[in-house]
Each structure stands twice: as structure tokens, then as C-alpha cells.
Amino acid sequence: MTWRCGIAVFPGTWSERDCAHWVELAGGAPVMLWHAERELKGVDLVILPGGFAHGDYLRTGAIARFAPLMAAVRDHALAGGPVLGICNGFQILCEAQLLPGALLRNSSLQFRCQPTHLRVEVSRGPLLSGLEAGEVLQMPISHGEGRYYAPPEQLRELEAEGQVALRYCGPSGELDDRHNPNGSLLHIAGVMNREGNVLGMMPHPERACEPILGSEDGLHLLRAAVAVLGPR
């Protein structure tokens, strides 16, 4: 049986169709989950996609975290179910305190849509253990508020616990400011919770799912995750 992937849709979400396309290419069945619903319809994995949920008014993700659907997402996450937040989805997961830290306005004070390279920092949890630490992936970013921030002691803890999942880097994995597109602390592009089942990332793997789009690394990421999640 095909694995089922839930894709949350809030008013203002815009990458749900891109995510569905990506999931289908990876061999899964996308299931749209409307923000006002309270059930996850038995999906194996939940994706919170990119967009401007509720217009990102007040603060990115600040309103979306109160959606009825988010209570179900929380239960799923706390029970160890895999959850992936992309871009706005990452912001929502931080607001919902399912992930540590916050995403602030880019240091350029401008929106940025450009290709980036990412270094996989840890090979653990259902979403990343199919990849190898040190592996470099290529996928684009598209955000105005993606500068990862956490207080110094929390950053130390994240490093110690292996929660820093992805960092912006150069084509061969080098870490420097030139390759950090938004001023994220420690070049952080993605983090996971302590257990490793909740992952948030600013770059868009669903936009890197075919050679004609410039990269297939996003597809690679999803397929590796599904392989770890196991056959149904």
C-alpha cells in the first residue's frame, strides 16, 4: 500500500500543490488537511508547507499555530510521528513550540529567492537518517523571514543534542558568511526536536524534485525519509 502524506492547508498557504507533486513523484499519496479540521486522516507523515498562513499577520506562524488542525499535529508529533515543516511550516512549528528557536527578518531586510546548498549535519530521526552527515544538497530558498535565532545557551544545547539538522554552505560543504543567505546563526537552515521526528527547514525541497527544476535533491530527501519510515 502506498504511504500517505498529509499536507496542511491554512488560508494563505501556497506550496501545498508543489508538495503534493513532490510527494507523488516520491511514490506517496498526498492528502490535503484543511486547517479547520481536527483529524489527520491516518496519514504517515505530516508536512506543513510554505506560504503566508493567515497572511503572516502579527508574526509568521503566530495565528496558524492556533488552528484546530495544529492540535492534531501536536498529538501526532508527541507520539513520535514524523512532521516536516518547510519555510512557513518551519515558522509555524517554532511558534507552536514543537521546535526550538525563532525565524527573524533576513539580515538583508529583503525577501530572498535563490538557490542554496545545504549540508546535512546529522543522520538521525525518521526524516534524515536515510541521508549521510556531511552530504551536500542543493535546493532553493524563498523567504523574507528565515534568519534562525536562538539564545546562546539554547544554541549550545542544540549542537550538543544533535538537533542542528541542516546548515547553509558552499557547493563543497564549506561554511562561511558568503553562503549564508539570511544571516542565520551558525548558518542554521533546519533544526529538529530532540527526538528527531519533527524537522523544520527554510529551504524548499519540493522545488528541487526534478532535473528540469535545477535539482532533484529534494526528492532524494523525501525518498530517503520514506525508506526509513518503512513499507506499509
Next chain:
Amino acid sequence: MTAGMATPSQSQLRELALTEEEYHHAVRQLGRVPNQLELGMLGALWSEHCSYKTSRRLLSQLSSQAPQVVVGPGENAGVVDLGEGLLCCFKIESHNHPSAIEPVQGAATGVGGILRDVFAMGARPVALLDALRFGELGDAAQRHRFAKVVAGVGHYGNCIGVPTVGGETYFDAAYQGNCLVNAMCVGLVTAPRLLHAVARGVGNPVLLVGADTGRDGIHGATFASVQLDEGAEERRPAVQVGNPFLEKCLMEACLELAGSSALLGLQDCGAAGLTSSCAEMARRGGVGIRLDLDNVARRELGMTPYEVMLSESQERMVLVVERGRVEEVRAVFDRWELRSDVVGEVIAPEELQITAEGEMVAQLPLRVLVDGFLPRRPRSSRPPRVERERGAAALTGALPWTLEETWLRLLASPNCADTSWIYRQYDHQVGDDTVVLPGWDAAVVRLRGREDGLAITVDGAHRSSLLDPRRGAQLAVAEAVRNLACLGARPLALTNCLNFGDPDREEVMWQLEEAVAGMADACRQLALPVVSGNVSLYNDLSGASIPPTPVVGVVGLVDDIRRLPGPGFAAAGDLVYLVGAETAGLGGSELQRLLGGRVLGPPPELDLELEGRASAAVRQLVCEGVARSAHDCSLGGLAVALAECCVAGGLGAVVRLREGPIPADGVHDLLFGEGSGRFLLSVEQGGAGRVEEVCASRGVPCSRLGEVGGDRVEIRGVAGIPLAAASAARREGIAGPMAGPVL
């Protein structure tokens, strides 16, 4: 009903953009004196912006006749058939005045407006493009305006989730007072879901959905139809404020309803608000509409019927729904948490009836309101100055720099430079369909489930238009066709935005007449139907008009998106060819702008027949996979185009432009001269024969210039620059000045 008013004063009429003659014309047609609300409605719909009273007779020269055209001008957007039941819907529109005054919101609502025009047809927007003009970036105020306009375009498109896939931006001191902000939107719809902006069926309810109605944007249409003046800043309240989040929900709800038989007609509430949307829907359907303003949800208390009818609050749509099915339609808007109200109904008399608090407050026959305006025919004349300027020498004296320095300065001109400073602020990839990203000749958006894709470009010509507006408009069309040919695309149809000054100036009227005639001519010769468009006049500040700026957006089809050429030279050893016209000149060129002089000299040559043949040859070579790269030679001439191909491919090149010695007085024309119909192609060594064969069979000149390779851009015996220097120059053209302080 409120009694008619005494003859209004001149200043009252000016506020409504009506002349005394127009007022009397209204009285004559109505057989009575209109009241103030009616006069306001007439002023809005008779404004240039809504009625095209000055340009309409000219625009009839533009033909929309072609087998692929499904809907021509007159609806919210033009529609062409892509085959297999899929339709493409597109339009370009200006938001110049609002952007000059409040650049972020002006630009943002320009994008919001053009998106609504497209989804009003039931089409899902799949691409946005912009055409922008500003003064020189050396001026902090211009940097500010540019930065804010880009932020505004980005804000709306990024938030709503429609990719901004391309555009063009020029900086020229002539736009110091009036920036231009033109936005184009392209959407897709399957044939059965295509909607029309029409009211049908007496007794059917009329709904207003989306945002509440506020006092913002009152007189926006009339504001767009007069010159800006030094006090323009005070007009800021006439600029609307956009809410892209609301529009995103509105778009999704409307698209959900597009397939439903309950929805009979859909129209965007744009310029002149409820007045124009209801009047136009009813006019198209040969019916009338009665509106009850008590049912219009307001954003603020105490709004008068006048304010409600003329409000240009954004993110509103008007629907005509089949009687008895209102609840099923409202359920969709409820789900998207959007306001929807029944505000009126379709009536048999062909008039717009407005009631408030149980009383009829306005009653205007549509034949007067929509069609009763007085066509204007301002005098036009070609100023003798134009002849003198055309006849003058394009460049006088020696260049102040060496050829190499000049070349690098041209590459570092913001008009030739790398535009990533702009497009990296635009989400150009959402939708997963952008297969050729911004920054090259044209963008390509794929069509799901098909092998072909849409190629889209916007182009304008203003410096050549100053010398010869007819030629300038032709050049804009030709450049768009060339840009598509570089991706191997066949052009399908064109949308235009005519940005001009005050038509009551004889010279401006002449420019407009000439430009429309030139565009009609070029479109006819290149077999391009014109399916939609927009006219923006009165782009003046304190008596100075902008240069005539015809902008065109062209949509074409690429047969096979897997065979797209790259954006630059592909491999060392490949051969470089120049295909097409052989002449180029410096009149109105970028080099002339760089030297800071006036626009002088003969305008660029254009042979439309050769243009068509050259584009066809390049298209064929790209589609056959022979051309590994193709690039149009435009601003900055052959030298700049060559360097651009090198920089984009990360490879140098060595070429020879002419056998034998080059006369000293011809070298500037040869390197930096601009002309139409020229392409730079690169092909594998083995492809040489095919290039020559295809060009010969189509009667297109072509010459082998040299080879790709090395780390220099070298024109043998003339000039050479290091590839790294060329890259750096291009990179800094916009990003460099924008690192400087803004206001």
C-alpha cells in the same frame, strides 16, 4: 431621488475630471441635470482610464484576428487557445501614478489588480512579470523609489504565491519625475471553466465579495487621468492599500467556483469600483443592475453613496449568480472566511439604478454611462525638433574612455547589468513550473502533463521612440519576438501597455498616434494578434512628459521544454555565429545614454521582413537542438551581447567581427551600435553546416565570428577584456549603486 444640482463650478468638474462640454453633453443625453452622485459616476467612467476616449479610435488599428484567439480586447484579459482544451489568459496593466506617490502600495496594488483581471476569467495565475522605469540610480530619491517598487511587487506576488518570472527595468533621467510600473499576469484555464464578466438573467442576484468597502482610492480612475503636479503627494489617500492575503483567499474561492454553473459572471472591482464593474457587466449582458447600497459592507461609518460607488478598495469582486443558488456560492466564500453579500439584482432596463435607505439615489442609462462619453481628438503635430534630432550625428567627438573601458562601463550600466538584485526579491519558482528563470531573454513556464511550455517576455523601447515613435513601437514588438525565438518559442499573442504623457500636448498626441500605427504594423507583419492592453496617459510632472514608452508582453509556445538552450555559451570549442541583420547604429543607444548626451541621431534600422525570417531561423535552430545558446543583441550592441553570453556560460570567446581593417570611425558602431534582428548563437563544431543551411534557406545573413574558449572576451584586432572583469561589471551594475544610501 436626489434632485439635480445647479451647474457645477469649474473646480468641481475638474475634481471629477470632466470638462464643461462633457457636463453639458451629459445633461443633453439624460434630458435632465445629473445629481452629484451621478456626476461622480459619469466622471469616473468617462475618465481616460475607463473610457479610452482619446486612444480608442487609435486602438482599433490593432487586430486581434487569429485562429488561436478565443477572447480579444474588451474583457478582463485576452485569451488564446493552447490546444487540448487549455486556454491561456493574459494582460498587462500600468500603475504608474500610484507608484510615483506611494511606491510600495502603488506597485503592490498594481500586481493585485492584474491578478484579479486574470482570475476573474476563471484562470489560475501562473506567472507575473513587470516592466519598470526609473530615473538614474545616482540619485538617492530614485534608489529609494526603485527599492520600494521592487519591494511592493515582491510583497504582493510572494505573499499570494504566484511566481514573478521575468521583467525588464530601465533607468533613464527622463523618468525622474514619473516612474513607470507595468505588471503583466498570465493564467491558465480549461475551456469549460472560462468565465466572462457579464450580467445575465433578470432577477439574478448580484454579490459583492471580499474586502469591505472603505474610503480608499476614491477618484483613483480620475487621478490616473490627469497630470501629476508638485502637490501630488497630497493625493496619497487616492492610492489604495493592498492585502495580498485576502486576495489569495479570494482567488482560491473564485477559482473553486469557476467550474460551477451557479456562477454566471465574475468581474474584478478595479478602477472606479462598483460603478465600473456593475456598469460594464450589465452593458455586456444587455441588461441593467440595481444596487442597494445598504447591503454593501463598509469599512467605516458615515460613508455616503458617492463614496461607496467610487471607492477603489482592493480585493473585491462582483458576481452574478443564478437565482436560488446564492447559499451554495456563499458557502465557498464562508469556508475561505470571506465576506459575501447580495447587494443587488439584474434588471431588464439597461441602466444602473442605485438605492440607499430605500430611496433611488442614482439612475443612469448605460448607453450614457458606458458609451455616452465624448470621444476626444486632440490636435497632434510632429515638432520640427524631432527632425533635427534624428538628422544629428549620434556621437560627436572621441570617447572619453578606451574601447575596453567603454565596454566595461556598458556592462556595468544598470540597463545592461545582471538583474538578480531585483528578481532574487521575487519568488520566481513557486508552482514548480518555472523552467527558465528570470534574467535571460524570456522566461519559460511549463504546462503540466505536456511537452510544451509557455515562453513569456516583456519589452519596451523608449529612447528610439523619442527619435521615431513609430519605429520605437515596432522595435519593442520585434524585440519581444526575438526574445521568444532565443528559447525556440513561437509567439501566440501580444498584450500592450502604452505609457505616454499628456495627450493635450500636440507632440505627445503625435507620439501616441505614431506608436499605435507602428505597433499595428509590426504586429501585422509578424502575425501577432493583440488580445488585451492598457493605456496610461498623463505621465507628466510639471509640464515635462515621459518619453513615449510602448511596452509589450508576448506569450509564445516552446514545443519541447527538454530542448531549451542554455543561458550562455555551453562549451569551449563551440562556434559563435551572428545571425540576422548586419547594420547597427548609435542613435538613441545605451552608449549615448552613458555619455550623458541628448537622444540624437537616426533611430535603429528595422526591416520587419528580415526580422521575421531571422527569428524563424533561430527558432528552427534552437528547436532542432543545433543552437546550444541563443541571445538577442540589443542594448549595448554586439560587444555587450557577446560578453553576456560569455559571463552566463562562464566561458571566454575569441571572435573576429570583420575581415580586414576596421575604419576608426566605424568601430563604435560595430561594437556598441544597436539594431534590430540580430542574434548571437553558439553551436557545436559539427553544427556549422546546419546553421549556414537554415539561414541560407530562409534568406537570413549569418557569419561565423569565432570560437568559445579561454578566459577573455576577445574581439580580434579591436578590443578584449578579461572574463572576470566582465562578470564583475555586470554584477555591480545594479547591486553597486543599491548598496548606497537611499532616502
